Amino acid sequence: TTDNQNTQVTDGFHLVIDALKANDLDTIFGLVGIPITDLCRLAQAEGLRFIGFRHEQHAGNAAAIAGYMTQKPGICMTVSAPGFLNGLTALANATVNCFPMILISGSSEREIVDLQQGDYEEMDQLNAAKPYCKAAYRINHIEDIGIGFARAIRAAVSGRPGGVYLDLPAQLLAQTMPVEEAKKSIFKVIDPVPRQIPAPDAVERALNVLKGAKRPLILLGKGAAYAQADADIRALIEKSGIPYLPMSMAKGLLPDNHPQSASAARSFVLAEADAVLLVGARLNWLLAHGKGKTWGKDPKKFIQIDIQANEVDSNVQIDAPLIGDIGSCVGELLKGIAAVPKPADEWISAINEKKDKNMAKMAETLAKEASPMNFHGALRAIRDVIKQNPDVNLVNEGANTLDYCRAIVDMYKPRKRFDSGTWGIMGIGMGYAIGAAVTSGLPTVAVEGDSAFGFSGMELETICRYNLPITTVVFNNNGVYRGTDVNPTGGADVAPTVFVKNARYDKMIEAFGGVGYYVTTPAELEAALIKAIAEGKPALINAVIDETAGTESGRLTNLNPSTAAGKK
Numbered sequence: 218t219t220d221n222q223n224t225q226v227t228d229g230f231h232l233v234i235d236a237l238k239a240n241d242l243d244t245i246f247g248l249v250g251i252p253i254t255d256l257c258r259l260a261q262a263e264g265l266r267f268i269g270f271r272h273e274q275h276a277g278n279a280a281a282i283a284g285y286m287t288q289k290p291g292i293c294m295t296v297s298a299p300g301f302l303n304g305l306t307a308l309a310n311a312t313v314n315c316f317p318m319i320l321i322s323g324s325s326e327r328e329i330v331d332l333q334q335g336d337y338e339e340m341d342q343l344n345a346a347k348p349y350c351k352a353a354y355r356i357n358h359i360e361d362i363g364i365g366f367a368r369a370i371r372a373a374v375s376g377r378p379g380g381v382y383l384d385l386p387a388q389l390l391a392q393t394m395p396v397e398e399a400k401k402s403i404f405k406v407i408d409p410v411p412r413q414i415p416a417p418d419a420v421e422r423a424l425n426v427l428k429g430a431k432r433p434l435i436l437l438g439k440g441a442a443y444a445q446a447d448a449d450i451r452a453l454i455e456k457s458g459i460p461y462l463p464m465s466m467a468k469g470l471l472p473d474n475h476p477q478s479a480s481a482a483r484s485f486v487l488a489e490a491d492a493v494l495l496v497g498a499r500l501n502w503l504l505a506h507g508k509g510k511t512w513g514k515d516p517k518k519f520i521q522i523d524i525q526a527n528e529v530d531s532n533v534q535i536d537a538p539l540i541g542d543i544g545s546c547v548g549e550l551l552k553g554i555a556a557v558p559k560p561a562d563e564w565i566s567a568i569n570e571k572k573d574k575n576m577a578k579m580a581e582t583l584a585k586e587a588s589p590m591n592f593h594g595a596l597r598a599i600r601d602v603i604k605q606n607p608d609v610n611l612v613n614e615g616a617n618t619l620d621y622c623r624a625i626v627d628m629y630k631p632r633k634r635f636d637s638g639t640w641g642i643m644g645i646g647m648g649y650a651i652g653a654a655v656t657s658g659l660p661t662v663a664v665e666g667d668s669a670f671g672f673s674g675m676e677l678e679t680i681c682r683y684n685l686p687i688t689t690v691v692f693n694n695n696g697v698y699r700g701t702d703v704n705p706t707g708g709a710d711v712a713p714t715v716f717v718k719n720a721r722y723d724k725m726i727e728a729f730g731g732v733g734y735y736v737t738t739p740a741e742l743e744a745a746l747i748k749a750i751a752e753g754k755p756a757l758i759n760a761v762i763d764e765t766a767g768t769e770s771g772r773l774t775n776l777n778p779s780t781a782a783g784k785k
């Protein structure tokens with residue numbers, strides 16, 4: 218358009234889109250409303266995909282998983298204040314999990330916010346975001362849009378990836394500037410993820426720890442999956458002969474049935490290893506903070522590959538910090554690994570003995586037919602289908618549903634399993650499934666506890682609206698963890714953990730045109746899942762699970778505080 222001097226001008230709406238396009242960011246996950254509705258319309262008109270959600274948290278989760286899969290920041294766009302706050306949970310989760318995403322929210326003008334004059338959806342979003350994300354920026358002038366997006370992109374993906382908040386006041390979008398000037402202000406970020414090469418002496422120190430080890434172990438975290446250094450990571454494991462343990466989202470980096478996988482002997486190798494190489498894995502609660510009985514009584518040496526130097530020694534002393542990006546660090550180790558002696562035969566045979574024993578026990582459990590169907594029977598069916606469909610994305614959350622699925626359903630390719638991760642958050646299901654399906658275009662299966670599903674269930678309409686190839690399997694055991702608790706008072710209210718008995722979640726998706734299945738046996742579940750994946754349409758399988766089968770908080774039962782006063 219032209220201004221009153223007849224100069225060709227553009228505006229903030231267009232420059233935001235130009236900044237995204239210049240940086241190959243082609244998809245926005247969001248929820249419209251003041252002041253971003255026209256921005257979302259323009260994005261679509263200009264050829265970007267806009268995926269509209271029913272709640273901003275799930276849009277943010279989709280953006281986070283898109284970032285994890287592509288190494289480019291996933292983009293979530295929301296309205297101000299309440300919409301921003303709904304997205305903030307996903308931004309915080311992305312930051313904790315090191316997924317690169319940018320939450321872009323409309324906001325009120327600074328002058329009104331700072332005088333707290335009570336604007337529509339007024340909130341100091343920039344400061345509200347800062348404690349929960351890696352970086353937060355606000356753009357006040359149209360000529361800063363290019364640099365503002367460059368800062369946000371670089372912050373999201375460089376070093377340790379994470380969530381970035383970008384605050385766009387409504388007035389910014391309406392600002393104009395001459396087109397020629399505007400063009401110069403937009404640019405593609407150069408080398409946003411610079412390689413960080415580890416110091417040669419640090420590489421040497423790490424190799425020496427491995428040379429001195431009798432019972433070495435390699436621990437792969439989701440950072441190792443994110444790095445997309447798949448071939449070198451596999452080569453390091455296979456050339457060294459060192460057994461490895463994948464954390465849940467690193468499953469599939471090497472196929473879970475790989476002979477060097479120690480997953481089926483997890484407790485044994487964590488306790489017995491005398492040297493542990495951490496690749497993109499942090500010694501946090503998921504690894505008992507690197508100490509205590511999980512890690513056995515004998516001292517062990519830790520080598521830690523991390524891009525962030527101050528993560529080292531977070532929980533226990535690290536004998537060989539290796540600071541750099543995972544691809545560079547693994548590449549350097551690979552150059553010297555031939556000089557590291559293969560692990561002693563007794564270490565490998567001890568692990569294999571444990572594996573064989575535990576796998577035989579699991580096979581026996583899985584072979585048992587239970588009626589009503591239990592978690593094991595249902596997951597055996599899903600395991601068999603995933604084995605035949607290794608390209609399928611698998612999303613997973615719940616308590617028992619999460620713990621058992623992680624142990625039973627093998628993954629065969631990298632970056633195919635998406636779950637509650639570092640924070641143990643419920644509610645990631647439909648958002649992650651949409652993010653994975655939109656990003657990959659591949660069939661996606663979400664294996665959901667019935668409580669976990671409830672956090673994002675309304676996004677079934679989103680899934681149907683975009684006709685996404687997502688099959689949601691709800692493990693319906695009538696409640697949180699299980700469905701058998703009773704109200705001790707005998708009052709009308711059900712117990713805190715109990716849901717409507719025998720709810721029919723399969724009917725929910727039919728309301729939006731999706732295909733619902735109701736199954737009560739592993740055979741029915743297997744047949745329904747095979748059909749749903751083949752059809753590639755939105756589907757939901759309501760899998761009836763024995764309501765007595767679950768345990769409170771799954772494997773985390775011990776984290777529940779217990780009352781000293783005892784039960785009345």
Ligand SMILES: Cc1ncc(Cc2csc(CCOP(=O)(O)OP(=O)(O)O)c2C)c(N)n1
Pocket residue numbers: 614615616617618619641642643644665666667668669670692694696697698699767768770771
């Ligand atoms: C945002 C948030 N709110 C509550 C919780 C606490 C929780 C952890 S696991 C879980 C659901 C377990 O029930 P579900 O039926 O899904 O699974 P299953 O045992 O397999 O039957 C809850 C509510 C968490 N982690 N995050």
